[in-house]
Structures are given as structure tokens and as C-alpha cells.
Amino acid sequence: MSWINISKNSHFSLANIPFGIFSTTVQSKRIGVAIGDYVLDIPGFVRNEGLTGLDVNTRNLLETSKALEQQTLNGLASLGKPVHSGLRRYIQEVFKSDGRYPDVLQKNSQLQQKVLVPMSDVTMHVPFEIGDYTDFYVGCNHAYNCGCIFRGPQNALQPNYYHLPVGYHGRASSVVVSGTGIRRPKGQILVPADDGTTQPELHASKKMDYEFEIAAFVGKSNNLGEPVPIGQANDHLFGFVIMNDWSARDIQAWEYVPLGPFTSKNFGTSISPWVVHTDALEPFRCEPIKRKESDPKVQPYLDESASEFSPKTVHDIQMSIDLTISGESHRISQMSAKYMLYSFPQMIAHHTVTGCNLRVGDLLGSGTISGTESGTEGSMLELSQGGKRDVVIGSVTRRFLEDGDTVTFSAVAGDAATGLVGFGTLEGTVLPAAK
Amino acid sequence: MSWINISKNSHFSLANIPFGIFSTTVQSKRIGVAIGDYVLDIPGFVRNEGLTGLDVNTRNLLETSKALEQQTLNGLASLGKPVHSGLRRYIQEVFKSDGRYPDVLQKNSQLQQKVLVPMSDVTMHVPFEIGDYTDFYVGCNHAYNCGCIFRGPQNALQPNYYHLPVGYHGRASSVVVSGTGIRRPKGQILVPADDGTTQPELHASKKMDYEFEIAAFVGKSNNLGEPVPIGQANDHLFGFVIMNDWSARDIQAWEYVPLGPFTSKNFGTSISPWVVHTDALEPFRCEPIKRKESDPKVQPYLDESASEFSPKTVHDIQMSIDLTISGESHRISQMSAKYMLYSFPQMIAHHTVTGCNLRVGDLLGSGTISGTESGTEGSMLELSQGGKRDVVIGSVTRRFLEDGDTVTFSAVAGDAATGLVGFGTLEGTVLPAAK
Numbered sequence: 001m002s003w004i005n006i007s008k009n010s011h012f013s014l015a016n017i018p019f020g021i022f023s024t025t026v027q028s029k030r031i032g033v034a035i036g037d038y039v040l041d042i043p044g045f046v047r048n049e050g051l052t053g054l055d056v057n058t059r060n061l062l063e064t065s066k067a068l069e070q071q072t073l074n075g076l077a078s079l080g081k082p083v084h085s086g087l088r089r090y091i092q093e094v095f096k097s098d099g100r101y102p103d104v105l106q107k108n109s110q111l112q113q114k115v116l117v118p119m120s121d122v123t124m125h126v127p128f129e130i131g132d133y134t135d136f137y138v139g140c141n142h143a144y145n146c147g148c149i150f151r152g153p154q155n156a157l158q159p160n161y162y163h164l165p166v167g168y169h170g171r172a173s174s175v176v177v178s179g180t181g182i183r184r185p186k187g188q189i190l191v192p193a194d195d196g197t198t199q200p201e202l203h204a205s206k207k208m209d210y211e212f213e214i215a216a217f218v219g220k221s222n223n224l225g226e227p228v229p230i231g232q233a234n235d236h237l238f239g240f241v242i243m244n245d246w247s248a249r250d251i252q253a254w255e256y257v258p259l260g261p262f263t264s265k266n267f268g269t270s271i272s273p274w275v276v277h278t279d280a281l282e283p284f285r286c287e288p289i290k291r292k293e294s295d296p297k298v299q300p301y302l303d304e305s306a307s308e309f310s311p312k313t314v315h316d317i318q319m320s321i322d323l324t325i326s327g328e329s330h331r332i333s334q335m336s337a338k339y340m341l342y343s344f345p346q347m348i349a350h351h352t353v354t355g356c357n358l359r360v361g362d363l364l365g366s367g368t369i370s371g372t373e374s375g376t377e378g379s380m381l382e383l384s385q386g387g388k389r390d391v392v393i394g395s396v397t398r399r400f401l402e403d404g405d406t407v408t409f410s411a412v413a414g415d416a417a418t419g420l421v422g423f424g425t426l427e428g429t430v431l432p433a434a435k
Numbered sequence: 436m437s438w439i440n441i442s443k444n445s446h447f448s449l450a451n452i453p454f455g456i457f458s459t460t461v462q463s464k465r466i467g468v469a470i471g472d473y474v475l476d477i478p479g480f481v482r483n484e485g486l487t488g489l490d491v492n493t494r495n496l497l498e499t500s501k502a503l504e505q506q507t508l509n510g511l512a513s514l515g516k517p518v519h520s521g522l523r524r525y526i527q528e529v530f531k532s533d534g535r536y537p538d539v540l541q542k543n544s545q546l547q548q549k550v551l552v553p554m555s556d557v558t559m560h561v562p563f564e565i566g567d568y569t570d571f572y573v574g575c576n577h578a579y580n581c582g583c584i585f586r587g588p589q590n591a592l593q594p595n596y597y598h599l600p601v602g603y604h605g606r607a608s609s610v611v612v613s614g615t616g617i618r619r620p621k622g623q624i625l626v627p628a629d630d631g632t633t634q635p636e637l638h639a640s641k642k643m644d645y646e647f648e649i650a651a652f653v654g655k656s657n658n659l660g661e662p663v664p665i666g667q668a669n670d671h672l673f674g675f676v677i678m679n680d681w682s683a684r685d686i687q688a689w690e691y692v693p694l695g696p697f698t699s700k701n702f703g704t705s706i707s708p709w710v711v712h713t714d715a716l717e718p719f720r721c722e723p724i725k726r727k728e729s730d731p732k733v734q735p736y737l738d739e740s741a742s743e744f745s746p747k748t749v750h751d752i753q754m755s756i757d758l759t760i761s762g763e764s765h766r767i768s769q770m771s772a773k774y775m776l777y778s779f780p781q782m783i784a785h786h787t788v789t790g791c792n793l794r795v796g797d798l799l800g801s802g803t804i805s806g807t808e809s810g811t812e813g814s815m816l817e818l819s820q821g822g823k824r825d826v827v828i829g830s831v832t833r834r835f836l837e838d839g840d841t842v843t844f845s846a847v848a849g850d851a852a853t854g855l856v857g858f859g860t861l862e863g864t865v866l867p868a869a870k
Contacts, residue, residue: 131566131607131608132567132606132607132608137694158692158693160623160635160689160692163635164623164635166690166693166694166697167697168603168604168694168697169603169604169606169697169701170604171567171604171791172566172567172607173566173567173659173791173792173794173797174659174790174791174792176659183660183790185788185789185790186662186788186790187788187789188595188598188734188788200595200598200734201734202734202788224608224609224611224702224703225702225866225869226869227621227869248789251789254595255599255601256694257595258593258601258691259572259601259602259691259696260603260691260693260694260695260696261694262601262602262603262604263785263788263789263791264789266604266786266791267659267660267789267790267791268659268790299623299635299636299637300637301637350698351698351701353621353623353637353698354620354621354622354683354698354699354701355609355618355620355621355702355703355869356606356608356609356698356701356702357609358608362608431660434660434661434662
């Protein structure tokens with residue numbers, strides 16, 4: 001399909017064309033596009049008349065806006081969906097074997113040398129300047145599993161759960177890109193006291209965990225006081241990444257009443273570097289798999305039944321978790337992003353219903369996504385049933401993460417025949433707590 | 436004390452010198468300093484050799500950094516305490532009657548015309564670019580009062596309350612400056628159903644409330660993974676504002692389990708425009724007034740007893756709340772900022788103990804501060820005892836805020852004899868919910 005060699009197993013097929021921010025030893029931070037094993041250096045491409053074939057309006061806008069010379073994707077996203085959708089389609093055309101613009105790059109080996117950077121040579125960065133990061137809790141099986149662990153199956157889900165996408169404000173400053181080591185946090189945890197009770201003590205977390213989430217970047221702002229109607233909410237999305245919402249369960253259990261998780265989450269949140277554009281995931285729309293007992297009658301401001309996408313409001317993305325211990329890697333979970341009780345447009349409609357303003361670059365996490373079967377758990381808390389059960393991983397066991405463990409998430413839609421649309425991998429290694 | 440006329444009742448005496456961001460009909464956004472009824476146009480002052488007397492190192496740094504030409508205080512704060520402390524002291528000297536630099540401004544009436552802008556001519560703006568906003572809950576009487584309303588006096592405070600400064604991540608995008616109207620939010624609230632139960636419904640909040648807090652701006656960053664030790668935490672503060680953490684109590688009650696307040700708080704948070712520098716409040720340090728039952732033995736990472744300031748870890752700031760209804764203004768509460776169970780350095784030490792990075796411009800709220808007596812409540816929830824009691828205000832009553840009500844906070848330290856160090860006023864009017 002493309003004149004450059006793209007492996008069938010590559011997450012970055014011609015059908016994907018995700019955007020990211022990269023640098024190399026000789027190139028400063030800049031916008032790139034992933035294609036196969038290469039990164040297209042976008043500002044280099046633009047400076048060398050790479051946009052020649054693009055329709056004149058879009059080209060003018062891009063060339064005059066300087067958005068493509070920024071060190072984040074905020075400027076590009078701010079230009080609006082017609083522009084970034086148009087740019088993505090144009091780049092697909094440039095790389096197509098039978099594309100309309102062979103002179104731009106296919107027949108210009110000198111330019112290829114300049115602007116196609118081997119992926120092995122690049123360092124990736126957080127793709128957006130993130131104003132605010134919000135984390136939801138729409139993975140209904142995860143919410144149910146955690147509720148069972150903490151409150152038992154009768155009260156697993158709170159009364160509000162089927163009426164609104166529960167969420168909370170997260171910490172934007174500590175969002176880091178894949179590959180960043182995550183230091184085990186010290187915090188207040190309850191430890192056994194001599195008299196048989198427990199006492200809080202500052203201690204390195206003994207219950208460090210991962211959480212696998214899908215996350216969206218906002219691509220269109222709304223003004224303070226002006227809610228985004230559900231029918232327009234999809235237009236406010238730029239694209240998606242996968243996310244590891246690292247959590248210290250013992251710190252969380254002690255601190256979280258009555259105002260929610262705080263230091264148990266703010267020590268690091270990892271995201272994958274390539275932002276998969278909403279357009280790339282359109283072919284993989286599907287119906288969400290809700291829990292049996294869930295009530296489908298949401299309030300009108302959350303009702304998507306009149307949406308052009310209904311009932312396919314989420315995406316069929318296959319997610320997998322690997323844990324690498326002492327150099328040996330093991331697949332420990334596999335699940336699908338279908339298991340979301342609320343869609344991203346519903347999250348946006350709810351987030352803004354009171355008038356809250358979202359800004360371009362804001363990050364919205366789905367909350368941990370788990371399936372219903374064994375082996376589909378999105379956190380180790382669920383695998384180990386609250387730390388009460390050993391999880392056998394190769395020749396060792398775990399109840400929570402240990403220092404040196406590497407957590408690798410991967411997610412992909414589609415199949416090799418038509419080209420994979422994937423997120424690549426999201427990796428993080430647990431570093432020992434500071435002395 | 437100053438050669439310009441400063442009213443004895445002015446919050447902006449020579450002892451204050453707060454920083455802010457202002458504009459006028461002819462001047463774009465820029466840094467200013469409040470003095471009496473004037474605003475000193477800082478970039479104008481700098482361009483006209485206003486810094487002549489400043490010590491050479493500080494002057495060079497300021498002139499080469501371009502920090503003073505920014506449209507926020509982030510650049511100035513980033514230069515470090517020696518620089519902004521030095522600049523503040525220098526400006527005090529410039530305005531002193533017997534100051535060392537009479538030629539700079541006192542004897543230069545032409546420059547006075549240029550750079551002293553009447554306060555009535557300026558529009559104020561949010562002073563910092565706020566990366567993250569965190570709201571704590573350290574006002575122990577407020578926490579106790581709310582706990583009594585929701586859970587009764589036996590369980591008013593959660594077990595963690597005396598061990599750590601409870602806090603949560605807030606919404607940075609909707610922080611607005613004094614004078615901004617606040618639209619009554621619509622959100623999910625529980626309403627009575629025909630069968631005697633309650634049902635959630637999208638509705639304009641019926642329980643809109645204010646919360647009076649002291650808030651601090653971070654002036655020094657820490658790296659991810661590197662906690663700020665309690666002994667250094669004070670150095671990370673730039674200065675203080677007063678804050679109204681508007682709250683929709685009915686939305687909050689329904690949504691807040693298990694992850695904390697979300698849409699009930701994210702529709703707007705108002706701050707006063709002038710940032711009172713930490714140095715200006717040093718003379719007003721005092722011991723906090725903790726609750727009788729509180730346990731003073733905090734974990735070592737929160738222990739301030741070895742601090743140079745101990746035991747004077749908070750400030751004696753007098754706070755007052757006025758409510759204006761149909762043009763008539765009434766004082767409804769007065770309290771002191773002494774009633775904080777934890778100091779701002781303790782909040783910083785706790786916030787970062789897990790390794791969370793704070794950035795220059797981050798905003799930290801104290802949580803609502805109430806006293807112990809009637810008439811010292813920092814929220815209407817407390818005044819009306821959860822909406823169960825009419826609060827008589829002039830010739831009308833309130834249980835929560837109604838459309839058109841204007842809430843005015845004021846806070847000041849010191850006395851007229853030596854010069855007030857005040858925050859001015861923080862004002863906001865409730866606008867009707869959107870149709």
C-alpha cells in the first residue's frame with residue numbers, strides 16, 4: 001500500500017498516521033508523524049515544499065500559522081479538525097504507492113534522506129502542553145471489581161455510578177512520556193502498631209500498581225460557562241493515547257476520604273507518545289459492552305442515541321499488559337476498550353455541563369479498563385484481589401509491583417490485512433524509593 | 436511614610452507592595468505594583484530607567500531576563516526570592532518619603548505621569564499562568580462543621596484528618612479574577628420523585644455557595660521524584676491571594692463518592708488580583724489556633740518545630756465576608772486565618788512527599804477557613820447548618836446564594852498606624868443559570 005516498507009505488524013500503518021513530538025541528537029523538539037519504522041520530520045518536510053500538493057487553503061493556514069514549528073501539538077490541534085484531518089489525509093496520499101503526489105517524496109530520495117528519520121534514532125516527548133488532566137472511572141468492570149474488594153459485591157458500585165461518568169481532577173505536572181522511570185513513592189500508609197491497631201507512618205509504598213486506561217486529548221476549547229452539547233462533543237476530541245495511571249494503593253486507602261485520591265496518584269502518570277487521530281479510529285467504532293445491571297436511561301445531556309455514531313460510541317481497541325521481571329517478559333492481561341460505561345463524548349458533556357471550560361491539550365483519562373473474565377484485569381489490585389492472592393508470573397509471584405519491574409502496555413485496532421492502527425507501546429520501570 | 440498620598444485605610448500601604456497583572460484602555464496586559472490608589476506600571480518604569488538604584492546584579496538579571504515584560508508573574512517568580520524580594524524592597528525605597536532614590540520617581544513628575552496609573556483606570560487579570568491548582572482542607576473548624584452536618588459530631592473528622600493535610604486536585608482552567616460573574620451551574624442533583632424516593636436530574640443548582648480560602652502561589656519548582664523537605668518548603672512560596680472556591684452543594688453531595696468533588700467545583704474559582712509577597716506578611720506570623728482534640732504529633736516530614744519560624748507557622752490575617760443583596764451590603768462573617776491545622780509549608784511538604792513536582796505559578800488553596808463562634812463561618816453551608824436554617828441578612832433571608840447576590844471577601848493584616856498589608860477585595864456576582 002505504501003512505497004516505503006511497512007511491516008505487517010507495525011502499529012504505524014498507512015491507516016494510522018499518528019502525530020507526536022520527537023527530537024534526535026541533532027534535531028530539537030518538533031512535530032513528527034509515525035509511519036512504519038520511520039518518523040516524518042514535519043517542519044523539515046514543510047520547509048522543503050512538502051506541502052505542495054495540499055489544498056491551498058489548508059496549506060496557507062499551516063504555513064502562516066507556524067503551528068507546525070511548535071514543540072507541542074497544541075497549535076496544530078487549535079487550527080481545527082478540517083486542518084489536521086486534511087493534513088493527515090494528505091500525508092497518507094504522499095506515502096501511498098499509487099498516490100497523487102509521487103514527486104513530493106516518493107521520487108525525491110534526497111528529501112527522504114532529510115525528513116525520514118529512523119524510529120530507533122528518535123527520543124519522544126509529551127505531545128501536548130497539558131493545561132488540566134482529568135481522570136474518569138468509566139471502566140465499569142474495574143469499578144465493580146474495586147468496589148467488591150473494598151465494600152463487597154452488594155455495594156460495589158455507588159448509587160451515582162449508573163447516572164454520570166464519575167471523575168476527578170488529576171495532576172498535569174507529573175504526566176510523563178513512555179520510558180520515563182517511575183520512582184516508588186513514599187507517603188503515609190497504615191502500618192501495624194504494637195497494640196494491635198494500625199498507625200500512619202511515612203513509608204515507601206508497599207502496594208504500587210499500574211492502571212491501563214485509554215486517554216483523549218482535547219482539540220477544541222469551550223468557553224467558561226458554555227457547556228458542550230453531547231451532539232458536538234465528538235468534535236472536541238483531537239486523538240487518543242494509552243495511559244498508565246500509576247497508583248499507590250496503600251497511600252490511596254488512607255488518604256482518599258473525603259476528597260478523593262491525591263498523593264497516591266500525583267507521583268507520575270505515563271502516556272504513550274504517538275497521538276492516534278480520531279479519524280484513524282473511525283473504522284473501529286463499536287458498541288460498548290456495558291454491565292448487565294446497568295441502566296441505559298441516562299439524562300438527556302448524556303444521551304447519545306441521536307448521535308450520528310450511535311450506538312457505536314466507543315472503539316474496538318485490543319489492549320495488552322506485559323510485565324518484565326529480571327529480563328523475562330510475560331503477558332499478564334488482555335482486554336478490550338469496549339468495556340466503557342460512558343464514551344469520551346459523554347465524558348466531555350458531563351465535564352462541561354456545569355460550565356467548566358476545557359482547553360486544547362487537556363487530557364481526559366477513561367479510568368482503568370478491565371474485562372469480565374480472569375486475565376482481563378487492568379490493574380494488579382484486581383489480579384491479586386486486593387493483594388490477598390499471589391499472581392504467578394513465570395517463575396515468580398507478585399501481589400503488587402516490585403522495584404525493577406517493567407510494565408509494558410500495548411494497544412491496537414484493526415488487522416494486518418488492512419493495516420494496523422496502533423498506539424505502539426507504553427513502558428515504565430519502577431525505580432526504588434528515594435533514600 | 437510615602438511621598439505619595441496613601442490613605443490610612445488603604446490595603447496597599449508602603450508595607451505591602453503586592454504584584455499583579457493589569458491593563459488599561461490604552462495599555463496591554465503587564466506587571467504592576469499596587470501602592471495606595473495607584474498602580475506602578477512596571478515595564479514602563481523599567482524602560483524609563485526606574486531600576487537605576489537597584490543593586491547591579493538584580494538589575495542586570497531583571498533587564499536581561501525580560502521577566503518584567505511578561506503578561507504573567509511566572510517569569511518574575513522564577514528568578515528566585517532574592518530577586519523579587521530585592522525588587523519589592525527597592526520599590527519601597529523609591530516610594531519612601533526619606534528614601535535613598537528621590538531622583539528616580541519622587542522628583543521626576545514627568546515619569547510619575549507616565550507610570551503611576553490611577554487604580555480606578557485599570558482592569559486586573561489572573562496574575563499567574565496556573566499549571567495546576569490544588570485545594571486543601573486545612574481549615575479545621577470548617578472541616579468539623581461540614582463533618583457534623585453530613586455525618587454527625589462523632590464522625591465529623593475522618594481518621595486521617597489529624598495526620599495529613601487532606602487535599603485534592605482542582606481545576607486550573609476555570610480560575611478567574613475578582614469581578615468575574617459566576618454563572619449558576621447546572622448539574623446532576625437529587626430531586627424528590629413521585630414514589631417518595633429521590634431521582635437524579637439535570638437542574639440548576641439550588642445550593643450554590645461560597646468558600647473563603649487563603650491561597651498561595653508557588654514561586655519555586657521542584658523536580659519530579661524530589662520531595663521538598665519541610666525545612667525548605669517556605670522558600671517555594673511566592674505570595675498569597677484570597678480565594679472564593681464556589682461550590683454547588685447539591686451537585687457535590689450526589690457526585691463526590693468515591694473520587695471527590697468534580698463538577699460541583701469546576702465551574703469557577705475566583706481569586707483576588709494582587710499577590711501579597713511572602714515578605715510583606717512576615718511581620719504578621721503567628722501560632723495557628725488548632726482544635727482542642729488535635730494531636731500535635733505529626734510525622735517528621737511535616738514537623739515544623741525545628742523551623743526558624745516555629746511556632747509561628749501561619750499568619751494573622753483578618754478576613755471578612757459581605758453579601759450584597761439588591762444593592763444593600765451586609766457583613767455576614769468575620770474570621771482569622773489562624774484557624775489552619777496545617778501551614779502552607781506543611782501543605783507543600785505533603786503535596787510533594789510522593790515526588791509530585793510543583794511548578795512556578797501553581798496555586799494552593801487552604802480550604803475554607805472558619806472560626807469557632809457564630810458569625811465566623813467561611814461558607815453559607817455552615818451559616819445555614821446545611822440549608823436547614825434561615826440566615827437573616829438585613830430584611831431578607833438566605834439558605835444558599837440566589838441569582839444577583841454579590842459575595843465580597845476582604846482580608847487584611849496589620850493596623851493603620853504602621854500601614855495595612857491587605858488583599859483588597861475579591862468580588863463575584865451569581866449570574867442566572869444558562870437557559
